[in-house]
Amino acid sequence: MSSLTLLGILPLIGALLIAVIPAEQALRVKQAALGTTILVAISAVMMWLNFDESNTAFQFVQSAGWIPSFGINYAVGVDGLSLVLILLAVLLTPIVVLAGWNESEGGRWSAKVFYILILVLETMMIGVFAATDVFLFYVFFEAMLIPVYFLIGGYGSGERAAAAVKFLLFSLFGGLLMLASIIGLYVISSKNGGATFDITQLSQMHNYMSSTTQNLLFLGFFIAFAIKAPVWPLHTWLPDAAASATPGTSVLLLGVLDKVGTFGMIRFCLTLFPDASKTFTPVIIVLAVISILYGAFLAIGARDIKRLIAYTSISHFGFITMGIFAMTTQGHSGAILYMFNHGFSTAALFIVAGWMIARRKSSTIADFGGLQRVTPVMAWSFFIAGMSSLALPGLSSFVSEFLVLVGTFTRYPVAAVLATFGIVLAALYILIPVQKALHGPTTPGNENLPDLNLREKFAVGPVLAIIIALGFYPAPLLNVINPVAKQVIESQGFTDPVPSESAGK
Amino acid sequence: MVTSSSLIYLIALPLFGALTLLLAGRRADKWGHLLGTAMSASSFGVGLYQLSQMLSRPTEERAISQKLFTWIDVASFQVDAGLLLDQLSICFVLLITGVGTLIHIYSISYMSHDENRRRFFAYLNLFIAAMLLLVLGDSYLTLYVGWEGVGLASYLLIGFWNQKPAYATASKKAFVMNRVGDMGLSFAIMIAFATLGTVSFAGVKEASEGASETALTAIGIMLLVAAAGKSAQFPLQAWLGDAMAGPTPVSALIHAATMVTAGVYLIVRSNFIFDAAPTAQLIVVIVGAITLLFGAVIGTAKDDIKKALAASTMSQIGYMVLCAGLGPAGYAFAIMHLLTHGFFKAGMFLGAGSVMHGMNDSVDMRRYGGLRKFMPITFITFGLGYLAIIGVPPFAGFYSKDLIIETAFNAGGFKGILLGSITLLGAVITAFYMTRVMILTFTSPKRWEENQHPHESPFLMWFPMVVLSIGSVTSGLLFYRGDALANWLNPVFGDHGKDHHEEHLFEPIVVSAMALTAVAIGVGIAIMKYQLSEIEAVAPQNVSIFTRIARKDLLQDSFNESVFMRPGQALTRLLVKGDENVVDGAVRGIGRTALGAGATLRRSQSGFARSYAALILIGAVVLIAGIWVVTL
């Protein structure tokens, strides 16, 4: 059994362990969940250390027949792209558990169920990024919805049931289109050298498709992923879901689950349908630019802090999508790095916003005010997270955002220029809530809010540390990412644009 | 190029101070200001050491660099975290750390009553570190880090008293307008990478030699946008006046001496681009000229002493930008004016702080008057700074401004005459409004309430003022003598620096005479208008439309509000509504359609078996009709 499979199973074992703990011992349940997730995170970091950066093929592979009659395998493996995202998932999960220590209270079910759902979700997240069999990926892709559905619908706030259903319907719709495309791929593969779901073999199939077929199959995949990584105009589920879910769930939802969308665009859309990708690139770039500006404007207009963060994410996902389809190494590396960084900066924002909401019992920005004087540590945490969100140089998001912009500019200057306006809007959508919530006179009712306790400091500390550290030294991740980015770009038949003025040198 | 491993200490020391003070929290309240000052001072020490090292090396080996690590390395996009200390940077390093240390010392006393003094010093240290990174970075991207870093520090310091909503808004405004400028810098870097394939200073310099003028013009214009944002140049000047919301030492350090001059640094640093892009240069000159007058006009109308000084800063930076835009002839003079301005303007701001300190934090000059007797040291140091800024020989400003005016006239042709006249006009207005400040504050009869007790500031406050006033007296001559500064900086500007325009429109002595005449006119008008006539304690309202517009900062805020802010807000509201009703509405519409279809079809499910039977019959009819048609 490969270490990757073990990594995926670990959370499930934790979930089983929790299942046998009586529901009344909530503290024991939480400790077990935290222990498991930390163990998983450590294992994943070990895997990272053993990862061969120079090798662009899948590593830690394992393959076993699952449904042989359809050529479906349990096949897993990681390359730089999946590794980064798996790291993101397993690092965020313990933080979510620790930060949302009391989140499961007030839910429809017990704390036990909450943590079992989280752990099951962690397995799915690892699986979805590790799967190298398209069918297996699809299974994880859809199965992932189930724990999230219950986490939103069972433990959220406000109109949680409606938000959960909206999320589920959007995702299912996309998933259905993708399933149709997967079946189409399967049929094509069975006509051309043997039915298979193996991603590597399927990536040769585009040679056998007509351009119409390829375009249609591409759209099936792309729409599913565009819903997941909300690209305008398929984004409206996200603010509702994020506003209704618990902060921890929102972190996993925006931080990790939505990355499946952008991950899928690289892993499936680009790899399987290179020609269709080229056809649709202009449209997608336009959508990405719209997402960037649109998300930013809506974030500026948002009154609810959770919705605000959700809208900023739409803007950021616009950047990621743009970087992916810019088809330059810089854009690609930047996009992949952005996925990781966005996970952490959004996590920090959501975690701290969650604490603010829990203390103030309101998520309306106007209800806060003057928190910097009352709860300085919490205010600073929010501020640093916000600075990361607006991509302040020196924080991790800057490197990725700038790479995306530079990478896009060399091929699509107009799009990059328009997207750059997003950084001014970013300053607005971060500084407006900062001003309203943290600055100004202390709003009545806020005078006695407690500052972060030790547990909360331990939860947010690592996130901020990673944000700052990666801002100054992104090399550890870039070294893993670059080979993948290069390989994808080359397999698409692209080369980076040569500097126009120094071509002669 | 000589490499060194000690450059990082310049930045690391204040950064360490900032992080320590922020992380230690209230525990550091007792000694925080001392640590902050010590870190700044030791950074200054390192700077002096580097200067001595530099002086000991031959001219061509004076620039040294340090590569810390590879920051970003993606295919052809390679950026090192590298530092570069050359003759240009060292001027800035010493200015930043020197003036910075003095202002740290001043702040110990000035902020002694503020319970958050530790945090203030943390921000100051953070600023010093970021500013040093800005001037030491060896590529545009590392510069960008410092560039936004100082923006952040400026934001934090302007909003230091952010419990007042107006101050919080001012800090936000500063950050956002700076971001507009930063966008320009982003564009510049992107264009540089796309056209030249590199973003390091050395790389761009090398590649620019063979590059087309179009690309370089684009880069140049974008760099100018960046400089305009940071240096409060037209049209991104509106934030500077509001930035006076910060504590006065901040205004002195950031919004007078150092950060706002970063734009000038950027232009001078990018001399190889502007030299090859005359169009961009021309725009630089235009922007500088407009700002020069713009700031000066605003300065005449302000009754708030800090805002008057801020307007003056804007105007003086206009001089620098204009001069930097004049190409090789001007770079050194721009830097010279920048340095002398750093001394006298910082000194004057500290003086203003001292006055406010003695006047219960009042900033209204119409409520001052006759403070000469009560604050002699402040009066003298401020007065020396005043003489420097209006350009009275042999004070510092005389030399630097005189050179700028001369360079402007020498720009050649009509352009030269126009620019020279503008700079002269600026000198008149400068002399006028600075004299006004002096008279209103110090020499006119007192207009303050009886319950106020103006008093001289303590030693820790006047000491830095004295040091700075010494600088504003001597620095000009120091730099001017034998073209000391120009020769020192020449290696940075390559060969260009040497070929001065030898054809003078006017002899230097004539220019000096004209400048002095201009000063005399300005001072004379001011004395007539203020010293020899009654000053009202409340600003008169029955004034001309021009005065009113000038008081409103020449409508800059109204313009921004009506052109950017309001439409932006309207657009935001529109999009929010649109997202709710149109985009999400479409989604909900699908849902409603499904529900509606269900509700309609549900009516057929009446529960009456007979209606079901009727449906079956209809089905049978359809079926049989089908058969009938098929078998036809």
Add this chain to the structure above:
Amino acid sequence: MNPYNYLYVAGLLFTIGAIGVIVRRNAIVVFMCIELMLNAANLTLVTFSRINGTLEGQVTAFFTMVVAACEVVVGLAIIIAIYRSRRSASIDDASLLKR
């Protein structure tokens, strides 16, 4: 005469039975109309049997009769059960499907 004429009669009877099922409300009458339709179908079976010269049609008709008998037994039992609980033999009163 033509044996197809029996088919016309069967078709008419079937149609009339169908109308009866729809327009009559008394469950027993509805049931009788169903029987009428079954009989019409049987008549076609017998007629086709004769036309084709084999007995298979008659066998099928025989089975139909038996099934119809079963159906009548169960159906009437249901009517009785409903009548007992609702005191009505109108099938419109048994419209619980609506809710």
Add this chain to the structure above:
Amino acid sequence: MLTIQTPEAVMFWVLGPLSVIAAIGMLVVKKAVHSALLLAWIMITIALFYIAQDAVFLGIVQIVVYTGAVMMLFLFILMLVGVDASDSLTETIPGLRAIAITAALGFGGLLVSLISRATLGRPALGLAEANKDGNVQGLAKLLFSDYVFAFEAISALLITAALGAMVLAHHQRTVARPTQREQAIARFRTGSLASAAGLPNPGVYARHNAVDVPALLPDGTPAPNSISATLKARGDMLESNQFELGEVDNTVQEEK
């Protein structure tokens, strides 16, 4: 080759229209009993058609099973439900009747049109050949050879249906039947002793002693609870006021 003899044609032309008319009658008569009688007539007609078409066995079975057993069942149930109850023929579901008749006309029209267009491609054969050993023998040969499994399945179905009918018609008690003792206690505990001695018998003190006429109480008012609940529910209770004694008539009338 089948040729149809004149007597059969005569029979068809007489009985065919009659059966169709009877079927239409089924739709329009108000009383279910009349419908049942008309249906019985149609079934007999059809039995005759069977016999005329060389399906003697089926004809007999049709008469025995349908008109004998099935129609008896119908009538029996009708009696349980109420023979006299007549249905209203007004339509309560709007538009249904129009839809039904239009659809049925279309259906019938299409059917007839289809039958008229259909051809077998060869002349009709007749059953003379198949029935040469006798109709019953021919059927039996098929039923017990080719169709024996279907036959057995059908028989199982019949038994199941019988059981099912019993289950459905069986009234399951949900509470234990009260004993006489319990009933007596319950009567005395109702608060009023009026019913303690049990309900009055119908008509005992009245001038008519029929079961559907309420008894008269000693004060001359009718006692509705003297009537069987079933009769009351069915609405078969007679008005009692015609038997009320308004004022005691003291004049003695001779009954001749």
